[in-house]
Amino acid sequence: MLLRALTLLTVSLLLPLMARAELIAGSSDPKIAQLTPMRNGLSAITLVWAIPDLAMNRVLSLNAGLSTAISSGTAEMSAFEAETYREVNGISLGISTQPTDIALTLTAPHAAFPDALAHLNALLVNPAFSQDWYKRQSLLLAPVKVTKNRRPSHVINVLADYVRFPVATDGTDTSQADYVFGLPHQIIIRTQERDPSPLIQTAINGLPLRNAPVPSDHAPKEPASLPKGIIFAPDSDGQETLIIAVHHSLFDTPEQQVRANLLMDYMGANQGSEMFRIIRQEMRAAYDPASVFRQTARDHALLALSATVSTPEWPAVLETIRTIYETTRAGDVGAQGLANNHRRLLRGFEYKFATNPSWSAMQFLFEYPDGTTGDVQIPLFSALVKAKLDEVAKQGADSLPPFSDYLIVLIGGTLPPSAEMQSDGYCELSLSQPLRRCLEQMNAAQQ
Amino acid sequence: MFRFLVAVFLTLLPLSVAAQEVIPLKNTGGLHSAYVVPRNDFNRVDVQVLVLSGSYDDPVVSGTAHFLEHLAAFSADTYVLRQPRERDLFAKTSAVATIYTNSGHPAEIDRLMKLSRALLDTPELPEDFLQSEKNIVERETFLRERQFPTRWLRRKALQNLYGSTRGRANDIIADVPKLSLEAALDFHAKHYVPSNIMLIISGNIPPELAEKKVAEYFGDTKASEPPEKWWLNEKPAPGLRKIERLSSNRLYDDTLVYSKFVQYPVEDTSIDLQGEFFIGVSIFESRIREALIFNSFNIQSVNTSFFLAKNGDMEMVSFLVPMPGVSFEQAMEEFESTIATLLDTPPDAQEIETARKRNAAHAISAARRPDDFLSFLENVGSDGLPPISPGTYAELIESTSDAEVLGFLKSLIAPAPVSAIFASKEG
Structure with a gap:
């Protein structure tokens, strides 16, 4: 009740100041979750707002808007002074987007945390919103053209955006957008304090509420899928071709998801992997053969295998990737290698949970999109701890889709896929076009 | 229960962040030097081998040091482990050093020392593997x-700055096809000698045990003449001001590259400059950012890197992305005029103290993450100077006077040889 009373009082004070700005806020008291303290000397808080419009252009605009809001300074500090204050006190701010939320995470050393929360509050209640800064942030956060630098991580990022936010634009001109960020709908805190209420109060004091809940626009009716087939972006400048095979998978259970993650890691997550052993050390064909398991929602992930090779070799290397994948999927998996990957993945989860509040908040939000007042349990973590490795190998076909369901992306060089390969779906992409153009075109043709 | 599960997860993780003393070791055979940096907040030990030669030391063909890095790492791994690899190799070739890191549980110290010692042996792998590793380096x-x-x-x-394609500059793309196994092995014979190698052992290990292990595995090595750093004598032409224009479809944005060469006088080595270097650079970057990012909106981003050689030579390379509609000439004029007037209002004691705090916060942050901690140790150590830990860094910063910082900054903004690239994006 105390939170609500303070909040409503502030709403009446703030509303006249933000006549032109879009208010991003919840319409009731935020749900609060306290996770165990981090073990790196830092405390953290994550404020989570629902994204009001899930069209990609609006998500990008909101991202740039939040970045602008937290860069604008406070009533007592200029933007530059505020940045300096954060630097000298070891305070950092980070923004991430989830399938339906945008999250702002602040981390600070334990001793500086209370002051850091007061600073965060001062940033959010300050109504100044620089259009110059927003313009710059919009440029910095614009989607990359993956044909330029051809980093597999860039391709994955673009695909993750596509499956989460399949509507490219709602036609709104966002070049002059203006935002005010009010009370979030969820707060996740990591602190050593047993009672974090005073800290949370410091962070959200005076933030306005929305009068009524507003459903998100342009939410996909069902999880977006990637098309099958091949996308080819030819480039005569250079003799390198990036091969990336990718699938957006939906899992029935956390156990199935963990099995898929472990098998993908077995294939290409490190230097002990099959892709490294065969494609790099035996074929001598690529420096960077690798697999990726990128969670995009609670029970969704992008599965990818990639390598950058000399252009004439891409058909042979793609065939090798296919063989490694199907062999692994059929259960031909070395026990020691799988055990190594299970240990690595477990340690990776432990480390990220203990040191990365943004990642931990993402996992919490996947499981509790509307918050919880009970005990927190993440079934994915339990499934990883309890994974039975012999079952992982045996159930490969149940955990991974057939390779024929994968989308193949080829960027660079001038050797096109054969007519036979093109028959399952094909799109040629010029270097100046975004990858999304081909995704939309192929998906439309296949529906 | 989540809390219980998390408690299980955290048993191996760091408990706190503490200062770290850098202790020189004795009985190190012919090594250039060896140090131990004890810290028990990570339950691991890292052994870093710093070969004090890197890409700047490449012979005629650029990339030779890097090619050898691949060969030496795989050779050591194969020689010691003799089984399918369960770990990733961590090796890198920087400008002035080639660095190999072997990490593991404290109980694995002997294996880590064997892997480190094996780097001094001439790489031994099947001939076809050695030869074909060139393909991998080419791909990379x-x-x-x-x-x-x-x-x-x-x-x-x-x-363009040095008027050369060797030493501090290179011509790696043109040279990659010329890489040879013979040149790489020659480089090993010349540079992977004990007197050119620094060892840093850090983590959960008592100093006396580290000393014992260094003596056990490196005590038999003999000192020899370290290779000459010939590139330290190559300087840009005085008064150089060269601008090149190019365009590429590989760029996301139009990009202005601005490189500058500054010479600082040193008595012996640049170790005496480290404190004013770190504080001065912090003030420089902060003032540039205030002027170009906070008080003006003609620049989208500005990022600057600095390389201070052990003889006091410094390279500054800045990457600026102009906002749409802002020309390269306009961006460069704004950047240069900002630098020229940077000290019109000299930094007062409070601003210098703020820079000290900013550096201290950076050091504390680096100490929290194992990879950043190792990078910290490598940074100054790569020049053959005693490594600086995040803990000792704080002392260095505190002991640097305001006058030394001002002197450093005045030299940094003074006219000096410059080369710039105006790179336009295509498509």
């Missing part, structure tokens, strides 16, 4: 070239 070189345009933009700027 082209990959990096494509993925990180700053690499080739920087290379072009330094080629």
Whole structure:
């Protein structure tokens, strides 16, 4: 009740100041979750707002808007002074987007945390919103053209955006957008304090509420899928071709998801992997053969295998990737290698949970999109701890889709896929076009 | 229950962040030097081998040191482990050093020391593997070239700055096809000698045990003449001001590269400059950012890197992305005029103290993460100077006077040889 009373009082004070700005806020008291303290000397808080419009252009605009809001300074500090204050006190701010939320995470050393929360509050209640800064942030956060630098991580990022936010634009001109960020709908805190209420109060004091809940626009009716087939972006400048095979998978259970993650890691997550052993050390064909398991929602992930090779070799290397994948999927998996990957993945989860509040908040939000007042349990973590490795190998076909369901992306060089390969779906992409153009075109043709 | 599960997860993780003393070791045979940096907040030990030669030391063909890094790492791994690899190799070739890191549980110290010691032996692998590793280096070189345009933009700027394609500049793309196994093994014989190698052992290990292990595994090595750093004598032409224009479809944005060469007088080595270097650079970057990012909106982003050689030579390379509609000339004029007037209002004691705090916060942050902690140790150590830990860094920063910082900044903004690239994006 105390939170609500303070909040409503502030709403009446703030509303006249933000006549032109879009208010991003919840319409009731935020749900609060306290996770165990981090073990790196830092405390953290994550404020989570629902994204009001899930069209990609609006998500990008909101991202740039939040970045602008937290860069604008406070009533007592200029933007530059505020940045300096954060630097000298070891305070950092980070923004991430989830399938339906945008999250702002602040981390600070334990001793500086209370002051850091007061600073965060001062940033959010300050109504100044620089259009110059927003313009710059919009440029910095614009989607990359993956044909330029051809980093597999860039391709994955673009695909993750596509499956989460399949509507490219709602036609709104966002070049002059203006935002005010009010009370979030969820707060996740990591602190050593047993009672974090005073800290949370410091962070959200005076933030306005929305009068009524507003459903998100342009939410996909069902999880977006990637098309099958091949996308080819030819480039005569250079003799390198990036091969990336990718699938957006939906899992029935956390156990199935963990099995898929472990098998993908077995294939290409490190230097002990099959892709490294065969494609790099035996074929001598690529420096960077690798697999990726990128969670995009609670029970969704992008599965990818990639390598950058000399252009004439891409058909042979793609065939090798296919063989490694199907062999692994059929259960031909070395026990020691799988055990190594299970240990690595477990340690990776432990480390990220203990040191990365943004990642931990993402996992919490996947499981509790509307918050919880009970005990927190993440079934994915339990499934990883309890994974039975012999079952992982045996159930490969149940955990991974057939390779024929994968989308193949080829960027660079001038050797096109054969007519036979093109028959399952094909799109040629010029270097100046975004990858999304081909995704939309192929998906439309296949529906 | 979540809390219980988390408690299980955290048993191996760091408990706190503490200062770290850098202790020189004795009985190190012919090694250049060896140090131990004890810390028990990570339950691991890292053994870093710093070969004090890197890409600047390449012979005629650029990339030789990097090619050898691949061979030496795989050779040591194969020689010691003799089984399918369960770990990733961590090796890198920087400008002035080639660094190998072997990490593990404290109980694995002997294995880590064997892997480190094996790097001094001539690489032994099947002949076809040695030869074909050139293909992998070629793939890696082209990959990096494509993925990180700053690499080739920087290379072009330094080629123009030094008027050379060797030493502090290089010509890696043209040279990759010329890599040879013979040249790599010659490089090993010349540079992978004890007197050119620094060892840093850090983590959960008592100093006396570290000393014992260094003596056990390196005590038999003999001192010899370290290779000459010939490139330290190559300087840009006085008064140089060269601008090159180019365009590429590999760029996301129009990019201005601005490189500058500054000479600082040193009595012996640049170790005496480290404190004012770190504080001065912090003030420089902060003032540039205030002027170009906070008080003006003609620049989208500005990022600057600094390399201070052990003889006091410093390279500054800045990457600026102008906002749409802002020309390269306009961006460069704004950047240069900002630098020229940077000290019109000299930094007062409070601003210098703020820079000290900013550096201290950075050091504390680095100490929290194992990889950043190791990078910290490598930074100054790569020049053959005693490594600085985040803990000792705080002392260094505190002991640097305001006058020393001001002197450093005055030299940094003074006219000096410059080369710039105006790189336009295509498509």
